[in-house]
Amino acid sequence: MTRTRLLTVLASAVVVALAVGLVAGVLWWFGASRGHPTPFVKPPDVTGRTVEVTYIGSACQDGSRLELEETEREVVATVFAWQSAGSCDDVGISYTLTGTLASDLGERALVDGACRREEYRDDSDCAAG
Numbered sequence: 758m759t760r761t762r763l764l765t766v767l768a769s770a771v772v773v774a775l776a777v778g779l780v781a782g783v784l785w786w787f788g789a790s791r792g793h794p795t796p797f798v799k800p801p802d803v804t805g806r807t808v809e810v811t812y813i814g815s816a817c818q819d820g821s822r823l824e825l826e827e828t829e830r831e832v833v834a835t836v837f838a839w840q841s842a843g844s845c846d847d848v849g850i851s852y853t854l855t856g857t858l859a860s861d862l863g864e865r866a867l868v869d870g871a872c873r874r875e876e877y878r879d880d881s882d883c884a885a886g
Contacts, residue, residue: 792822792837794871796882801834801867806858808867812836812882814852817845823854824870832862835870 797810810823821838836854872883 792839794874795836795838796869796871796877796880797836798882803862806861808834809855810834810836811851811853813849814838815840815845816848816850817841821852821854823856825856825858827859831866831868833868833870
């Protein structure tokens with residue numbers, strides 16, 4: 758392999774690696790990995806296919822989303838919230854999120870996905886659910 762060809766291959770590999778890294782970073786920043794599971798206040802409000810949950814978050818919150826995972830037996834509702842870096846006071850702010858189910862809740866259980874995590878075992882919002 759000539760020196761020119763080797764440099765071309767190496768340069769191409771570097772460009773591909775940078776592009777993959779950039780795409781992965783953008784997907785992480787805007788994608789589903791953003792946010793930390795947060796318990797919601799029980800009970801949630803369910804009307805037809807609409808699920809509305811309220812949770813207590815930070816005054817420094819940057820955003821949140823509600824993820825609904827449906828099976829034949831249950832619906833797992835998980836709030837993901839994130840906040841800006843830096844210090845923030847401990848005052849909790851009430852936030853509400855709404856999601857739409859593919860079909861009515863019916864007899865299925867609606868469970869808090871965050872409460873399935875070990876770190877929230879003793880959380881008052883999880884104990885109430």
